[in-house]
Amino acid sequence: MTSSLADPVAPGTAERPRSADAPRRRRPLVALGLFALLLVVVSVAALAVGRYTVPPNEVVRILLGQVLPLRETWFAQEYTVVMDVRLPRVLLAIIVGAGLALTGAVTQAVFRNPLASADILGVSSGASFGGVLVLLTGIGGATLVGGAFLGGVLALVIVLGIARAVPGGSLLMIILGGTVVGALFNAMVSFVTYTADPYSELPSIVFWLMGSLASANYSKVLIALVPIALSGAVVLALRWRLNILSMGDEDAASLGIDPRRMRLVLLTCVALMTAGAVAVAGVIGWVGLVVPHLVRMVVGTDNRVVLPASCLLGAGYLVLIDTLSRTVSTAELPLGILTAVIGAPFFVVLLLRNRSAIWGAHA
Template identity: 70%
Template sequence: MVVAVVALAVGRYSVPPNEIVRMLLGQVFPLERTWYAKEESVVLDVRLPRVLLAMLIGAGLSMTGAVMQAVFRNPLASAQILGVSSGAAFGGVLTLLFGLGSFALVSGAFFGGIAALVLVLAIARTVPGAPLLMIILGGTVVGAMFQAMVSFITYIADPYQDLPTIIFWLMGSLATASFGKVVIAAVPVLPAVAIMLALRWRVNILSMGDEDAMAIGVRPERIRMVLLLCVALVTAGAVSVAGVVSWVGLVVPHLVRMVVGMDNRRVLPISALVGAAYLVVIDTLSRTISPAEIPIGILTAIIGAPFFVGLLITNRKRLWGSVDA
């Protein structure tokens, strides 16, 4: 909440934080009006939808990263492993190519992400007995296929009209945030986040392996499918309103585990809180550090890439065995 208030106050038109708090409380309680109409317009109409959308997307993507890393027992796993981001990106750029409206953009990205998940699960069912391996391979193949189609669309797009819009959207941005988009993102994200929170103790069981899970009476395939569907819903919802925002699901859960340990009953809810604050900070930087707004996908990659390298170095023995052998 402190990060959100600071984000609402910071910008080219700064507003005192105490006025921000009074302004927000004044929407519910009958407080004396001590702020200007211009301040209210900037805060409530422009910045508040961005902050709410950043909190919603950051919390959802961070939790999906924590779930994926536990389910696949791989510290480098994230939602991109399912190919859902690429599928949602394809659905979005397809609507942009045909010049359809914002509702079509959101719908196209959402259904593109769901289509990618359906393809991955269909591939995984072709080889019984190796669900994790087939999901990873299926996600890699489906993601590459949709990414190739995204590249094809950017190649054939009009370089003067459609291409700049497509490229900017693919970089990820909250510049067009609105309360309508907050509602649209909340429809798939909030139920999926609630289900993942409700199943967080079962995520601990899945991280032990399928044999141990079955030994204590848990059906890992069913729980895994429910969690993966939640991951797909969150990812598709986020991409549909903000474009492709990468690295959040990889960086935040590891930062949380450094502080609270490996228990997913704590990791998941704290990852949601930290992820919400993290993306609010990134979005605030994107609109304040330069005259032209920087896409948040660029900033998350700049921060996430060095962290990824450090993660590879610190986990090299766990991932590939001893490099000294």
């Protein structure tokens, strides 16, 4: 059964010979190790660079000094910059990046479409609308996560309803429905923004919508960690079932899996992770689309490897983007701008490479 589950995104791929199994099993493990090492290196670099530079060796000593009795060789100002200013931001970038990358990997596997993501399906736009409504009332914290979650779920329900209304429930209709729903919720976000007070409410709403980790603190780390970690744990525990689900509903049902129930569980987790990310960082697009494809280029299409690898690479990717946002210019750039600059050209290339699979299969 293992070999038949190895290619959920391209189920028509020919089965590989067993003689090649050993090196291919080692390759994902090596890739996971490299992604983890990359995350550590990028995180240490993010803690070290900025307007006040801290030597990387002192960064490591400060971190290790929290659990080991090391002699203090660092200055008090260095400790404050690392532990109180930059560490919450790096932790938040790790959590949000891992969550967004995981949502992209899951939606692409569930819909068996390489162009699917929480952004393309309108979930991010729905979550941003729910979050803006909460911000308009002046309430934040956990309520912001709840509002963003309800908005994301509402968008997802509408998209699935549009797809079910069309005979055959085409996967292409899900993408098109997501585009329409995303545009609708973006329009409602614009309307709420228009009605907001231009002096007290509008600046915070606009800054939040552009995506930023500038206001990171340990309380926001906890707010993001709860929904993303809980939903991520559920998704990772079910990652082997994604391989079966990607084979088609009939094959999945014959193996004892209820496809509709499994999709409901997975997509609810996607909505919750998206809501947690949007609530603390605003709308950061393209991460869920770009990162899973980069992972598949390295480790293949087995979701048992793709999902954890996407978490690691997504975390490192967003830490890198956030570090660039606060260091490339004197004024901090919103994360949404940088991720769009990188993600949009990648999406165009992806469309060109998959145009026959997208349009030919539904002609």
